[in-house]
Amino acid sequence: MSTFAAQFLKHARVMSGDLRHRKIIRTALGNYEIARDQRQAAFQDWQGARQLAAVIKWEAVNHLDKYLEQFVAKLEARGTKVHWASTGDQAREIILQIVRDKKARSIIKSKAMTAEEIHLNDALEKAGLNVVENDLGEFIVQLRHEAPYHIVFPSMHLTRGEISELFQRELGSAPTNDPEELTMIARRVLRKKYLTADIGITGANFAIAETGMISITENEGNARLTAALPKTMVTLMGIEKVLPKLADLALFLPMLATMGTGQQITCYNTMYGGPRQPGESDGPEEWHIVLLDNHRTELLADAEQRDALHCIRCGACLNVCPIFRNVGGHTYGTTYSGPIGSVITPHLRGLQDWKHLSNASSLCGACTQTCPVKIDLHHHLLQNRRNAVKGKPAFFERLAYQAFGFVANRPALWSIAKKLGRLGQPLQKLVKGSALDPAKAWTQTRDLPPQPKESFKDWWTNRK
Amino acid sequence: MKNEETVLSEREKILARVREALKAPVPSPVSHGHVLPPAAAYPARQWLPKVGETFDDQLALFAKNAAELKADFQLLNSADEMCQALVRLRDTAGWRRVAGHSGDLTNAVCPALNLPLLRTDRAYDVHELEACDVGISECDALIAQTGSVLVTNRSAGGRALSVLPPHHVVLARREQLVADLPAAFELLQQKYAENYPSMISFITGPSRTGDIERILVLGAHGPKRLTIFCL
Ligand code: SF4
Numbered sequence: 001m002s003t004f005a006a007q008f009l010k011h012a013r014v015m016s017g018d019l020r021h022r023k024i025i026r027t028a029l030g031n032y033e034i035a036r037d038q039r040q041a042a043f044q045d046w047q048g049a050r051q052l053a054a055v056i057k058w059e060a061v062n063h064l065d066k067y068l069e070q071f072v073a074k075l076e077a078r079g080t081k082v083h084w085a086s087t088g089d090q091a092r093e094i095i096l097q098i099v100r101d102k103k104a105r106s107i108i109k110s111k112a113m114t115a116e117e118i119h120l121n122d123a124l125e126k127a128g129l130n131v132v133e134n135d136l137g138e139f140i141v142q143l144r145h146e147a148p149y150h151i152v153f154p155s156m157h158l159t160r161g162e163i164s165e166l167f168q169r170e171l172g173s174a175p176t177n178d179p180e181e182l183t184m185i186a187r188r189v190l191r192k193k194y195l196t197a198d199i200g201i202t203g204a205n206f207a208i209a210e211t212g213m214i215s216i217t218e219n220e221g222n223a224r225l226t227a228a229l230p231k232t233m234v235t236l237m238g239i240e241k242v243l244p245k246l247a248d249l250a251l252f253l254p255m256l257a258t259m260g261t262g263q264q265i266t267c268y269n270t271m272y273g274g275p276r277q278p279g280e281s282d283g284p285e286e287w288h289i290v291l292l293d294n295h296r297t298e299l300l301a302d303a304e305q306r307d308a309l310h311c312i313r314c315g316a317c318l319n320v321c322p323i324f325r326n327v328g329g330h331t332y333g334t335t336y337s338g339p340i341g342s343v344i345t346p347h348l349r350g351l352q353d354w355k356h357l358s359n360a361s362s363l364c365g366a367c368t369q370t371c372p373v374k375i376d377l378h379h380h381l382l383q384n385r386r387n388a389v390k391g392k393p394a395f396f397e398r399l400a401y402q403a404f405g406f407v408a409n410r411p412a413l414w415s416i417a418k419k420l421g422r423l424g425q426p427l428q429k430l431v432k433g434s435a436l437d438p439a440k441a442w443t444q445t446r447d448l449p450p451q452p453k454e455s456f457k458d459w460w461t462n463r464k
Numbered sequence: 465m466k467n468e469e470t471v472l473s474e475r476e477k478i479l480a481r482v483r484e485a486l487k488a489p490v491p492s493p494v495s496h497g498h499v500l501p502p503a504a505a506y507p508a509r510q511w512l513p514k515v516g517e518t519f520d521d522q523l524a525l526f527a528k529n530a531a532e533l534k535a536d537f538q539l540l541n542s543a544d545e546m547c548q549a550l551v552r553l554r555d556t557a558g559w560r561r562v563a564g565h566s567g568d569l570t571n572a573v574c575p576a577l578n579l580p581l582l583r584t585d586r587a588y589d590v591h592e593l594e595a596c597d598v599g600i601s602e603c604d605a606l607i608a609q610t611g612s613v614l615v616t617n618r619s620a621g622g623r624a625l626s627v628l629p630p631h632h633v634v635l636a637r638r639e640q641l642v643a644d645l646p647a648a649f650e651l652l653q654q655k656y657a658e659n660y661p662s663m664i665s666f667i668t669g670p671s672r673t674g675d676i677e678r679i680l681v682l683g684a685h686g687p688k689r690l691t692i693f694c695l
Contacts, residue, residue, distance in 0.1 A: 195591060225628065
């Protein structure tokens with residue numbers, strides 16, 4: 001078992017028994033579900049919209065080279081500097097170089113999962129910079145030195161009381177139980193940062209090939225300020241974010257909001273097509289875009305699972321996943337959690353180390369059913385299981401199945417085994433779940449159904 | 465120089481990997497066994513939430529959406545009425561510093577406020593803008609389907625005016641109302657395809673967050689209040 005798998009099992013056991021945590025998550029997601037269902041119902045045909053979204057994403061991902069080149073040519077024509085990074089190391093180095101060139105000291109950053117993926121904050125802080133997350137949820141988890149709990153709701157595992165204590169401790173604010181007051185405390189602290197930061201870092205939700213723009217979806221206005229005030233803007237994005245046409249957003253913006261937060265469309269949806277242009281009065285003088293591969297091309301090469309690159313990171317599959325809801329976001333130990341995280345993490349970080357996530361699923365298919373771009377998530381989990389076994393067969397498991405096959409194919413042996421089983425079952429009770437039990441992983445939390453006194457076969461032969 | 469070379473080669477390497485990966489084809493998503501026609505043949509409009517045909521339907525829908533979003537939407541019949549409405553807001557909210565930009569509507573209405581106006585459509589000091597009580601801007605369109613205001617940095621006084629001050633007032637005209645999101649993108653294309661502004665934003669209600677226990681709070685980082693005056 002990999003150490004990551006052992007960690008997962010340990011945390012999963014603790015979290016799934018933590019009723020307080022489960023209640024917080026259930027309440028938060030209960031409200032989300034009601035809003036999401038209402039928004040979905042407002043569509044004239046939600047399934048038609050999903051189908052169209054899947055087709056558009058298919059078109060983009062399966063002609064990625066063409067659209068990336070178009071996107072970059074358009075951006076460069078308007079003075080944006082485009083950088084390409086094959087690895088997370090390269091992306092961090094590119095951004096550190098920009099920081100050094102600009103002699104920057106303070107950085108504000110609006111929410112970007114890609115930055116979490118390459119641990120950008122750590123690298124910047126090690127280089128002596130002051131980096132402040134300005135999405136409220138991200139700001140909260142940053143103060144706690146914690147990873148985001150969820151790709152859309154980073155701080156959903158915390159209560160207002162916990163956040164108030166955190167603010168008292170870290171910001172010296174007065175105690176309050178009012179979410180509005182807490183938000184205003186953060187607003188005041190972050191205001192100052194916007195006005196003084198040298199560099200603003202953002203992510204991107206979509207990249208438009210046709211016009212050379214990125215699109216950022218948010219509710220708070222933090223990304224808008226990040227892209228308006230600092231002199232230099234840096235955007236880090238995965239290469240798979242491309243959409244062919246600007247008008248495609250007419251579909252994707254409301255779909256992302258519907259599934260992400262249960263809104264018809266989020267408060268700010270903003271397209272950026274360059275740094276400050278001649279005649280414009282504000283905005284960054286320089287804009288750098290870093291295009292990140294970091295194993296995405298390997299996922300692209302897997303024709304069976306290529307559609308996982310369609311993901312628009314709405315988080316809907318996390319919200320419906322019975323595993324996620326019970327073990328929680330941090331248990332995964334990954335940047336992307338829930339079903340989509342379980343599918344792509346083995347591709348991004350190594351199949352053998354992360355294959356256990358393929359089993360963190362009841363295979364109920366709720367994720368596949370909810371995904372707005374129709375990624376075949378639960379089948380991809382099965383494929384990862386298959387590939388993991390192919391790559392590294394489980395010796396004892398295979399042996400056990402071979403022995404089972406041998407016995408099951410021989411009626412005489414089978415009937416002896418049954419009798420032995422009936423005799424053995426009371427003994428099993430004595431060791432159930434302990435180290436002596438060979439089936440411990442299974443029996444620890446489950447009871448074996450009692451074998452009947454008489455088998456069907458015996459009954460059939462003995463009947464009068 | 466060395467840096468330049470690595471940039472170029474990384475680009476070539478990534479694109480080469482993409483092309484290599486795409487050699488294995490994946491069929492387009494299918495529906496009921498039929499390959500779908502290209503996306504272009506499927507306008508999104510027919511799937512998105514329905515919008516009434518007539519202007520009055522659309523206006524009513526915009527007003528309903530704005531109310532749900534906690535934006536303040538007021539229909540006015542003349543520039544004079546707009547001036548009066550603005551002056552009332554000034555008095556109730558106690559504005560002392562106002563920011564705006566030059567435009568047909570703003571120029572016609574803002575002088576009625578009798579307050580010095582910080583112009584953000586030419587070089588300005590961002591600290592001064594931060595100290596303003598309100599930003600007044602025009603817009604490119606109002607979208608009935610979503611209750612959104614479409615602005616660009618060209619039509620609405622730059623990137624910061626509509627998001628930095630705690631109150632954003634939008635001055636619009638009835639002709640600017642469009643039915644839905646696809647219509648808004650058509651409009652953008654018609655108006656700007658030659659040379660797009662560097663920022664285009666759909667503003668849908670005042671700034672908000674639900675990051676604390678998923679409870680709605682207005683005014684997270686952007687404006688706490690959004691007022692839309694429509695002529
Ligand atoms: S896999 Fe689908 S449901 Fe999950 S986050 Fe991505 S787009 Fe959303």
